Amino acid sequence: MNKIKTIEQALDYIKDGMTIAVGGFLAVGTPDKLIDAVIAKGVKDITLICNDSGFPDRGVGKWVVNKNVKRVIVSHIGTNPETGRQMNEKELEVELVPQGTLAERVRAAGAGLGGILTPTGIGTVVEEGKQKLNVDGKEYLLELPLKADVALIKGSIVDKKGNIYYSKATRNFNPIMATSADVVIVEAEKLVEVGEIDPTDVMTPSIFVDVIVQ
Amino acid sequence: MIQDKDRKREVIVKRIANELKDGELVNLGIGMPTLVANYIPEGIDILLHSENGFVGLGPSPKLGEEDKDIVNAGSQPATHVEGAAFFDSAMSFTIIRGGHLDVTVLGALQVDQEGNLANWMIPGKMVPGMGGAMDLVVGAKKVIVAMEHTAKGETKILKKCSLPLTAAGQVDMIVTEMGVMKVTPKGLVLTELAPETTVEEVIAATEAELIIPEDLIPMNV
Numbered sequence: 001m002n003k004i005k006t007i008e009q010a011l012d013y014i015k016d017g018m019t020i021a022v023g024g025f026l027a028v029g030t031p032d033k034l035i036d037a038v039i040a041k042g043v044k045d046i047t048l049i050c051n052d053s054g055f056p057d058r059g060v061g062k063w064v065v066n067k068n069v070k071r072v073i074v075s076h077i078g079t080n081p082e083t084g085r086q087m088n089e090k091e092l093e094v095e096l097v098p099q100g101t102l103a104e105r106v107r108a109a110g111a112g113l114g115g116i117l118t119p120t121g122i123g124t125v126v127e128e129g130k131q132k133l134n135v136d137g138k139e140y141l142l143e144l145p146l147k148a149d150v151a152l153i154k155g156s157i158v159d160k161k162g163n164i165y166y167s168k169a170t171r172n173f174n175p176i177m178a179t180s181a182d183v184v185i186v187e188a189e190k191l192v193e194v195g196e197i198d199p200t201d202v203m204t205p206s207i208f209v210d211v212i213v214q
Numbered sequence: 215m216i217q218d219k220d221r222k223r224e225v226i227v228k229r230i231a232n233e234l235k236d237g238e239l240v241n242l243g244i245g246m247p248t249l250v251a252n253y254i255p256e257g258i259d260i261l262l263h264s265e266n267g268f269v270g271l272g273p274s275p276k277l278g279e280e281d282k283d284i285v286n287a288g289s290q291p292a293t294h295v296e297g298a299a300f301f302d303s304a305m306s307f308t309i310i311r312g313g314h315l316d317v318t319v320l321g322a323l324q325v326d327q328e329g330n331l332a333n334w335m336i337p338g339k340m341v342p343g344m345g346g347a348m349d350l351v352v353g354a355k356k357v358i359v360a361m362e363h364t365a366k367g368e369t370k371i372l373k374k375c376s377l378p379l380t381a382a383g384q385v386d387m388i389v390t391e392m393g394v395m396k397v398t399p400k401g402l403v404l405t406e407l408a409p410e411t412t413v414e415e416v417i418a419a420t421e422a423e424l425i426i427p428e429d430l431i432p433m434n435v
Contacts, residue, residue, distance in 0.1 A: 025266040025303070026289035028282075051303070052343070078342025079289065087341070096341075099265065100307030100349035107304050120311065120349045123330075123382025156283070168283040168294070172267045173303045203302075 003162050003212045007037045010213045013150055013183045014043055021049040021106065021148035021177040026079060027059030029170030031154040031187035034213065035062060045070045049106065049148055051099065051173050052076040053083040064092065073146065075099035098126060101143050103176055109145035110179025116143050151181035155204070158188035162209030163202040171203065178208045185211040215392060215411045222391035225408055226360050228253045228435045229389050230319055233358065234260050239269060241310070241350055243320035244288045247360050250319055263315055265346040267306050270298025287346065310346065311353035318354035320347060322361045324375045327422035329385040329397035331359065332377035344380060351381040363390035363419050371395070372421045392416045393433055401425050406433040
């Protein structure tokens with residue numbers, strides 16, 4: 001099965017109105033070429049799941065500036081003033097999720113879990129409208145899984161089967177996003193032959209990856 | 215009381231550095247808390263946690279020696295120390311929430327005598343998002359707030375926070391340029407007094423009810 005496609009072919013999977021999970025943390029470890037290609041295609045009404053909304057000129061922040069998104073589910077928007085402006089003008093819906101909760105909600109979707117219980121957010125606005133459960137005398141919030149139609153991730157080294165190795169701090173949300181979407185597209189910084197990554201060093205197994213672009 | 219801005223910061227971060235114990239895993243928030251790393255006493259070996267996915271955060275790289283794959287949680291170029299380990303965001307917050315992080319140091323807009331903390335938004339004005347702060351404050355074994363005692367003449371240490379909370383009842387210790395306060399079941403106790411500062415000055419700059427113990431000592435800086 002040949003997963004290697006051109007960016008143009010990969011974009012066939014991305015349609016208006018989809019929920020798209022994107023790896024990266026403040027634009028480090030984000031698939032920049034795929035992000036730019038989505039802008040060039042003019043995709044609209046995306047619901048974005050990402051750690052943050054990037055910067056106006058870097059990472060997924062460009063989608064906010066170019067109005068590709070209608071809703072963002074992120075932990076932080078402080079580095080992209082355009083997100084805050086659009087939120088205040090009611091042009092963009094913003095759901096702020098504590099970072100650890102975001103990671104676990106995405107992981108839950110990928111792991112087949114019906115949700116997770118976390119103490120984070122108890123006694124804050126985050127608990128509003130959520131179910132609280134008491135386990136052994138301690139209160140937890142029930143946080144629900146976050147599933148995506150497509151995940152766009154960035155791999156430092158990717159083999160032609162789709163096994164991924166992430167360098168240093170580029171790993172962040174990438175392996176988690178790779179488990180939670182119907183279609184997973186990885187942008188390879190370096191594409192290598194099968195066998196060149198030691199199986200022990202594989203951080204995302206190829207079975208999660210549908211499309212590889214370079 | 216201390217007036218000079220730089221001296222205030224120095225007193226605050228030095229005192230917090232003296233609080234850290236050998237072998238501890240510590241997360242330093244963006245801004246003033248990051249300066250704590252510059253004052254770690256000799257012989258104290260701590261490991262810094264960076265919530266974007268590693269333990270063993272090192273100092274800023276020299277100009278021209280940046281590695282694009284290593285940044286801190288504020289997206290600034292960073293380095294790692296020998297013996298560091300990188301991981302994904304789920305592991306990063308497993309460490310934070312699971313009780314594996316000894317200390318978190320972070321700034322505040324407001325703190326109150328019940329240990330409530332507000333540091334992530336001002337409704338209608340500033341909504342940067344909570345990032346990892348809510349998890350850090352709930353999960354770390356010890357939560358230290360590093361901040362100036364007042365902002366524009368207004369006290370930041372209140373009977374009850376008025377801004378949206380980051381977490382309820384999680385703060386252990388507040389370090390300002392006026393002293394050290396600890397949140398206890400009895401209330402907020404002034405345990406140490408800063409240099410050049412009187413108890414009366416601290417009380418006047420604090421809205422919270424401050425318990426002044428008999429064994430109040432000079433600030434360890």
